[in-house]
Amino acid sequence: QVQLVQSGSELKKPGASVKISCKVSGYRFTSYAMNWVRQAPGQGLDWVGGISTNSGSPTFAPGFTGRFVFSLDTSLSTTYLQISDLTPEDTAVYYCARHYNGLDVWGQGTAVVVSS
Amino acid sequence: DIQMTQSPPTLSASVGDRVTITCRASQTITTWLAWYQQKSGEAPKVLIYKASSLQSGVPSRFSGSGSGTEFSLTIRSLQPDDIATYFCQQYSNYPYTFGQGTKVEI
Numbered sequence: 151q152v153q154l155v156q157s158g159s160e161l162k163k164p165g166a167s168v169k170i171s172c173k174v175s176g177y178r179f180t181s182y183a184m185n186w187v188r189q190a191p192g193q194g195l196d197w198v199g200g201i202s203t204n205s206g207s208p209t210f211a212p213g214f215t216g217r218f219v220f221s222l223d224t225s226l227s228t229t230y231l232q233i234s235d236l237t238p239e240d241t242a243v244y245y246c247a248r249h250y251n252g253l254d255v256w257g258q259g260t261a262v263v264v265s266s
Numbered sequence: 267d268i269q270m271t272q273s274p275p276t277l278s279a280s281v282g283d284r285v286t287i288t289c290r291a292s293q294t295i296t297t298w299l300a301w302y303q304q305k306s307g308e309a310p311k312v313l314i315y316k317a318s319s320l321q322s323g324v325p326s327r328f329s330g331s332g333s334g335t336e337f338s339l340t341i342r343s344l345q346p347d348d349i350a351t352y353f354c355q356q357y358s359n360y361p362y363t364f365g366q367g368t369k370v371e372i
Contacts, residue, residue, distance in 0.1 A: 185362070187310075195302075195310065195353055195364040211361035212267065251315035252300025252357060259309050 152176035154246055154257035161263045167234040170260045172246035179227040180204050183249040186220070186231050189259075190242040200249060201229060236264045268292050268356050272365030279372065285341040287368045289354035294334045298358035301330055301339045304367075305350045313352075314339060346372060 157171040172184065185200040199210035201220040208220045219232045233240055241264050247253035269292040279285050289299065297317035302310040312321045314330035317337055327342040341348055349372055354365040 194367045195304075195355075197355070197362045197364060199361070209360050211363075245309055247310075249357075251319070251321065252302075252312045252355060253310075254312050254315070254321065256309040256311070 152248075152255050154248065154255055156244075156246060156257040156260045159261040159263070161265070162236050163266055164237055164264055166236050166264075167232060168236060168262055169230055169232040170244055170246075170262070171228050171230050172257050173226065173228045174248070175227065179224060184220075184229045185247045185249050185253055187245045187247060187253070188214075188242045189245070190239075193242075198231070198244070203229070233262070236262075238264050240264050267361055268295060268359055268363055270354055270356055270363050270365040272354055272368055274368060275366065276369045276371065279344050279370070281344055281346060281372060283344045285344050285348075285370065287339045287352055287354075287370075289332075289337045289339070289365050291335045291337070291356055295356045295358035297333050298356060299330075299332070299337050300355045300357065301328075302353045302355065303348075303350045304353065310353065341370075344370075344372065 153175045155173050160168050180203045186198040188196045198214045201208045217234045221230045243259040243261050245259045246257040248255040271290045299317045301314040304310040313324050313328050318330045329340050351367045351369045353367050
């Protein structure tokens with residue numbers, strides 16, 4: 151069946167970087183764009199952006215430019231979100247989600263905690 | 267950016283009630299709107315896409331309507347399993363944006 155499996159929780163110090171992976175199975179990786187969504191503790195959903203799994207072309211929401219980078223490894227059917235220069239405000243659960251009929255399949259989420 | 271205004275923020279109802287959540291877009295999005303259900307500690311799950319299309323496997327007590335800038339999600343007969351927070355999202359224009367969420371309590 152269609153699945154998105156994300157990497158495990160991360161604890162980072164301010165100023166560090168983190169790279170989260172999202173591995174897909176059950177469908178052709180390049181058929182659908184991948185989106186990323188952030189959810190800070192107790193808060194709503196923020197659309198971080200998305201990446202075309204065909205061309206690798208990214209789109210970012212305002213507020214998620216500069217320190218946020220998407221990448222692909224098509225051979226591994228995996229998408230990555232890298233965040234650099236982390237601050238405590240980046241503490242959140244990050245979800246990958248397939249863009250089809252809205253966001254129809256979601257990863258389980260990766261918790262990133264930034265604390266000194 | 268398109269702003270999505272969702273109401274009410276919290277909704278308290280009884281089992282069997284008909285419940286309606288509304289979402290307003292700051293500009294027209296035709297029908298490029300999805301509704302999600304998020305239970306505590308879980309990833310969101312799509313219920314409705316293209317404003318009124320029911321996602322496969324979602325109970326038929328859920329329905330969506332609207333077009334342009336005004337949308338609604340209705341739960342025909344509220345069940346205990348429907349306790350969750352519900353979000354709308356427009357995917358008409360980048361950046362895709364979510365409503366603030368509606369917490370449904372029984």
